Amino acid sequence: MVNSDRPTMHDVAAAAGVSQMTVSRVLRGDGYFSQDVKKRVADAAAKLGYIHNRLASVQRGMKNPMIGVVLPTLKNHVFTDVLAGINDTLSSLNMRPVFGVSEYSATAEETLVRDMLSWQPSGLILSGLEHTEGLKRAVVQSGARVAEIMDADGTPISASFGVSQETAGADMARHFLARGHLRVAYLGSQGGDDLRAAKRFSAFRDTLLAGDGEIIYERISKAPSSMTLGRDLAATCLQKAEGCDAIYCANDDLAAGALMHCITNEVSVPGDIALAGFNDLPFLAALPQQITTTHTPLYEMGVRAAKYVALDSPDDPPKEALKTRLVIGQTT
Amino acid sequence: MVNSDRPTMHDVAAAAGVSQMTVSRVLRGDGYFSQDVKKRVADAAAKLGYIHNRLASVQRGMKNPMIGVVLPTLKNHVFTDVLAGINDTLSSLNMRPVFGVSEYSATAEETLVRDMLSWQPSGLILSGLEHTEGLKRAVVQSGARVAEIMDADGTPISASFGVSQETAGADMARHFLARGHLRVAYLGSQGGDDLRAAKRFSAFRDTLLAGDGEIIYERISKAPSSMTLGRDLAATCLQKAEGCDAIYCANDDLAAGALMHCITNEVSVPGDIALAGFNDLPFLAALPQQITTTHTPLYEMGVRAAKYVALDSPDDPPKEALKTRLVIGQTT
DNA sequence: ACTGCAGATGTTAGCGCCATCAACCTTTTG
């Protein structure tokens, strides 16, 4: 409920004995005004507890310091890392993120974006490169600056800052082959909704099969990703997949959960079985063993995307593929 | 950059051959209009890709489906759990959260809230009960509905949905005493900025000392909370605090990190040393041992707060203390 | 035939702000 007695520039103007226009100028520090007037206005505004009404100024044509951010989930720490990069950058530029979570649904994403666009944000950050046609059309028409993050394998609407999922998957497969891990299991989550994990796995499989490897077990749970899920999936996997010598997990949470299963059940890692995840999240450093994983510059990705959408350089939209890096596991 | 060629109701009206007011009515489904007009307007809106301008309608006096949410950090999963509750609830009510992160700074929080208020949100969710006077004044004057979450020991601005940190701390101390853990270490993070952790520890200490216990080691790192920090703090603690038989950690991340240290160094838990955390985050279930902790209804807290601020019941603001529950550790 | 009233549409005003222009006043400059 917006109180109707919230003071406006008119009220401040009356209290300071000037016109409303002068108050506007003083508060924005734009144009000419005397020191005397400046002080009177500042005092009046402080006394009344005046708060600027952005709705009105944006409507009038000012830039809206609002950036819409749509992420697939908050359950995976991956996105809180990206978010941190976005948030830190936008804060320093006096802009504010508005978040939405799509739960890996393209239609939910479209609804969310349409909703956000109704606030006339000056920018938008989306996850992944796959969106509904309706979303793309709405975004383009809105004139908001858009950046797509996370992925680099595909065609962005405009700018993109992501990593190549295919390269990451293929790199990991080559590592497996080099280490002689040929009988491999794959564990995933979110059903088929996590499209980036799917791309990764597809490239991983192709590369592995092109070598002498084989996927002897594959299980993509419908549940959202979590350490607990990873632990459970690993338990079933080790029971069913005889002769399996390595597990590739869709992400670090699953891999860490798998590691917990191994520790609890005294399965030696990587002696009995090798484990690999994806993202190189900070918490991996605290585990009893450093798991093999692919480092992705999550924070940096957030920073770049935020900078791009916040500033309005007229350059043509960059499509940057950030580098991933294989992190080899070891006992600590 | 908001494109000036974004279609307005006027454009839709022209395309549909009706007045702009009629478009407004049709799109809101309010008042009278014929089926024929309804269809023409809907078609025109779809063809032009019309997106409603909320700025204008809120300015005109409509309720703003925006809720400001200020959290101390995203680095601790605690807040993403709360956030999930808030987000799910608001989504189902067609409202949108706008997030801000204060990094445990009261002045940053005030800046953030003032910023948010400039968008005329209809509600606000804040963390904790301690805020600057300026913030409280601004919030009250804004007329937005406010809910404060997390804490129950203090006086809220209006509504509050939190847990008693003091009760939780004291309960844990009683558990320690009952188990005969008398030589206790305490590990914390965020310097003195995490006021709720401080309240908890204070009550814990008082209760412990009132029994036969003592705090033989205390270390509150300035770093943000993480598993890695917990692991490092535990390492130093076990080295320095001779005869220590239990560690109370400010939260589950620290406690899990401490557990990782113990596993790596073959320190038996709880044989050699007992560990306790706070919050009962879901990932604890994946660890090789269930750590002792205090369960807090994080998601539920988010749900209740979101419901309160989203709906505009005229009841006087509820001040609810949600129940915490001690979770006793065990090996899995 | 005349009221009455509901259905269907349009007109007007104004939310709070800022770009633009206009007015006036003070310096500076040739």
Add this chain to the structure above:
DNA sequence: CAAAAGGTTGATGGCGCTAACATCTGCAGT
């Protein structure tokens, strides 16, 4: 010392939308 330049303030209009009121039609009730 007039003219130009610059400092200081105010009046006006309009961004896109919706509440309130106005208008006009058709048709039921008497």
